[in-house]
Amino acid sequence: ATAAITTDNLSQLTNLIHNELGKLIDTKNFYLTLINPQTNSLNFPFFVNEIDNLSSFPDNKTLAHLIVKTKKSLLLSKKDQEELEKRGEIAGYGTRPVIWLGVPLKINNEVIGVIAVQSYKDKLAYTHEDQEVLEFISGQISMAIYRKKAEENLKEALLKAEESDRLKSAFLANMSHEIRTPMNGILGFSQLIKDTSISSEEHAKYVEIIEKSGERLLNIINDLVDISKIEAGQMDVYISKCDIHEQLQFLFTFFKPEADIKGLNLKLDPIVTKDKLNIITDREKLYAIFTNLIKNAIKYSRKGEIQFGYNIVDSRLDDLNSSSKLIIEKGIPSKMIEFYVKDTGIGIPKDRIKAIFDRFVQADIEDSNVFEGAGLGLSITQAYIEMLGGKIWVESEENKGSRFYFTLPYFKEGEKGEQINTEAIEENISSNKKTLKILIAEDEKISDAYLTAILKKINSKLYHASNGKQAIDIMKENPDIDLILMDIKMPIIGGYEATQEIRKFNKKVIIIAQTAYALAGDNAKAIKSGCNDYLPKPVDSNELINLIDKYFY
Ligand code: ADP
Numbered sequence: 001a002t003a004a005i006t007t008d009n010l011s012q013l014t015n016l017i018h019n020e021l022g023k024l025i026d027t028k029n030f031y032l033t034l035i036n037p038q039t040n041s042l043n044f045p046f047f048v049n050e051i052d053n054l055s056s057f058p059d060n061k062t063l064a065h066l067i068v069k070t071k072k073s074l075l076l077s078k079k080d081q082e083e084l085e086k087r088g089e090i091a092g093y094g095t096r097p098v099i100w101l102g103v104p105l106k107i108n109n110e111v112i113g114v115i116a117v118q119s120y121k122d123k124l125a126y127t128h129e130d131q132e133v134l135e136f137i138s139g140q141i142s143m144a145i146y147r148k149k150a151e152e153n154l155k156e157a158l159l160k161a162e163e164s165d166r167l168k169s170a171f172l173a174n175m176s177h178e179i180r181t182p183m184n185g186i187l188g189f190s191q192l193i194k195d196t197s198i199s200s201e202e203h204a205k206y207v208e209i210i211e212k213s214g215e216r217l218l219n220i221i222n223d224l225v226d227i228s229k230i231e232a233g234q235m236d237v238y239i240s241k242c243d244i245h246e247q248l249q250f251l252f253t254f255f256k257p258e259a260d261i262k263g264l265n266l267k268l269d270p271i272v273t274k275d276k277l278n279i280i281t282d283r284e285k286l287y288a289i290f291t292n293l294i295k296n297a298i299k300y301s302r303k304g305e306i307q308f309g310y311n312i313v314d315s316r317l318d319d320l321n322s323s324s325k326l327i328i329e330k331g332i333p334s335k336m337i338e339f340y341v342k343d344t345g346i347g348i349p350k351d352r353i354k355a356i357f358d359r360f361v362q363a364d365i366e367d368s369n370v371f372e373g374a375g376l377g378l379s380i381t382q383a384y385i386e387m388l389g390g391k392i393w394v395e396s397e398e399n400k401g402s403r404f405y406f407t408l409p410y411f412k413e414g415e416k417g418e419q420i421n422t423e424a425i426e427e428n429i430s431s432n433k434k435t436l437k438i439l440i441a442e443d444e445k446i447s448d449a450y451l452t453a454i455l456k457k458i459n460s461k462l463y464h465a466s467n468g469k470q471a472i473d474i475m476k477e478n479p480d481i482d483l484i485l486m487d488i489k490m491p492i493i494g495g496y497e498a499t500q501e502i503r504k505f506n507k508k509v510i511i512i513a514q515t516a517y518a519l520a521g522d523n524a525k526a527i528k529s530g531c532n533d534y535l536p537k538p539v540d541s542n543e544l545i546n547l548i549d550k551y552f553y
Contacts, residue, residue, distance in 0.1 A: 004144035185213030269309020304344030468493025
């Protein structure tokens with residue numbers, strides 16, 4: 001009990017338990033394993049062994065799993081263990097000790113883990129008295145571990161909160177800077193040109209600054225409007241024929257002067273010729289994607305070269321976004337275009353690579369004023385690429401440079417021969433999986449259509465309810481539905497209440513709540529009302545598929 005307070009962390013505490021226990025019994029071979037409540041598997045915080053050197057705890061059917069199952073302590077000779085193995089209660093792993101003693105660690109009669117000691121030499125190393133002693137002190141040990149874990153969780157939550165606070169402050173400071181700087185330029189220089197005594201050159205220079213500032217402000221406003229539209233699901237895609245070569249040539253001509261001013265060598269892949277290379281895509285969006293990437297490459301480089309171009313490669317399912325409308329309509333193409341923009345600039349620190357695609361996030365949190373920008377370009381770029389059926393990723397090394405890659409499906413005009421039907425491929429992927437009956441309880445038509453599009457990817461039969469009452473009725477009529485995606489805010493009867501009602505007559509169906517705001521309270525409420533899990537809205541297609549995999553496959 002004292003150790004729970006005096007030790008700094010769980011590992012120190014388990015060390016101390018091991019030492020103290022060593023004063024009572026032989027702990028040359030000792031382990032302490034805790035249940036991970038999220039995965040229900042056993043974690044391995046402490047292990048000492050004379051013979052085996054396990055780095056992770058085996059998946060199931062160990063003696064510890066048996067203790068978790070029976071909630072009782074066990075003192076087993078080698079023969080007892082062999083007997084259990086024969087009966088299939090445990091599976092063979094590691095070297096069998098001549099005697100094994102394990103006790104459950106319990107809090108409120110719930111097993112939270114197991115401690116075990118074993119001997120490879122001395123059959124009489126542990127007696128029933130030792131078993132009693134260990135049982136007796138396991139309560140204290142459980143409490144100590146429980147407290148320490150709670151403390152560690154709190155520390156982690158605090159760190160997260162501090163990090164999010166830091167990000168918020170950095171964001172506010174940056175946005176304020178991004179809007180104020182051009183605004184000051186406009187207001188300040190407007191004042192100056194009122195002065196009739198300035199020369200005509202100065203006048204022209206000031207007007208240019210005002211224009212530039214206006215443009216910069218407009219860019220930020222455009223980005224803000226775009227990201228809002230994307231988030232609201234209202235960004236439209238206009239598909240038409242688009243000559244990739246012509247677009248890339250145009251981009252090259254457009255950005256060449258800007259690169260020259262910075263002394264950067266802008267290069268276009270020689271694959272881009274005067275011949276046409278037409279594909280079917282949204283040309284404006286492709287243009288915006290490249291503009292953002294090349295602009296960034298120029299912005300974040302001080303020397304060297306920037307090269308952009310493409311390669312046509314065989315489709316890789318992982319690098320295409322099969323829930324995009326374009327692919328749902330046209331199927332998965334056999335080829336895709338892999339575009340790239342490479343620079344020899346400042347690069348991105350490893351731990352920030354993932355974050356740069358987030359809204360309002362810059363790689364450099366500490367000093368985000370050095371480079372202008374609101375941290376929106378890449379989020380918009382990523383959203384556009386995914387809408388068009390592709391994916392984006394980056395390889396980067398600090399002070400060496402970055403290589404951004406993105407794919408787009410290679411759809412040629414009017415050509416269907418090359419395409420493979422999406423459903424055929426997806427059926428292939430999921431052919432060994434059973435057909436799931438899924439009820440989408442959702443009042444908003446767009447969200448329902450979105451979920452339907454995602455669920456097309458798996459073998460499923462879909463039912464639709466637009467309010468909680470309908471969901472209850474459909475469940476009564478179809479008790480064999482496997483899964484409900486339950487929206488929380490629905491008319492007539494809301495999601496929580498509908499879940500509670502359904503739970504009265506169906507305990508089996510998996511219910512996943514779609515919580516509108518990723519607030520901790522919402523999630524806890526969902527679980528309390530009887531949902532098995534929750535997903536924040538807007539639902540991420542990969543997260544949903546992962547959850548379905550977790551519960552059904
Ligand atoms: P912004 O450039 O407006 O800050 P972006 O969303 O375009 O926003 O980029 C987010 C962050 O990613 C940038 O702030 C920068 O830290 C990093 N980044 C983007 N492109 C590059 C690049 N080519 N080289 C180095 N860092 C980059």
